[in-house]
Structures are given as C-alpha cells and as structure tokens.
Amino acid sequence: MNNKNRSSDKEHELYQAILQLKTPEECYHFFVDLCTVSELKAMEQRFQVARMLSRGMIYHDILEQTGASSATISRVNRALNYGSDGYATVMTRLDEAEENGGQDA
Numbered sequence: 001m002n003n004k005n006r007s008s009d010k011e012h013e014l015y016q017a018i019l020q021l022k023t024p025e026e027c028y029h030f031f032v033d034l035c036t037v038s039e040l041k042a043m044e045q046r047f048q049v050a051r052m053l054s055r056g057m058i059y060h061d062i063l064e065q066t067g068a069s070s071a072t073i074s075r076v077n078r079a080l081n082y083g084s085d086g087y088a089t090v091m092t093r094l095d096e097a098e099e100n101g102g103q104d105a
Contacts, residue, residue: 049072049076050076052066053077
C-alpha cells in the first residue's frame, strides 16, 4: 500500500515528535491532545484488529470482540499483507518485548 500520492513526508516534524515520547503515559497524553476522541478510538480499534489478525484470528471473532466493521477489518488486513510493513515492525517488537517479560525489546 505504498501510496505515492500521499501528502505526508516520512521526515515530517510530527513523526520526529512521536519519537521523542518515552513512556506509554507520554504517548497517551500526546495523542489525546493531538486527536479527537473518535480519531483516537478509531486508531485504537484498528490497532487491536491488526493485533488480532496477526495472531491468526478470523474476521467473525474479531468483529464480535471489537465491534469493528468488516470494511475496517478488511482494510487493516490489506495493510498487514500489502502495506509498508509498519504493522509488522511494531508487532514483531511487541512480541519480542512480551517474550522478554514485558521489557523493551
């Protein structure tokens, strides 16, 4: 899903700002300030769907557990399979952190 028409730049100041955050609490406060409640809930839901898909769960179970629409689940699945590997990078690091007892990977 490498969209060449995207208006964002990977060097954008926003992404540099995110990299300055050091704790989940700092991230939470930053995103609460940056996003509307509905935007934040939508991102949290998409991430939850990605996590479940990456663990091999099926659409029906994900739909029941998250309340996400089938269109959202499909979109996230497409990003997992054909995207720019952002989800894969994060999922791998989260799995490694879990294996290390919750410490940073």
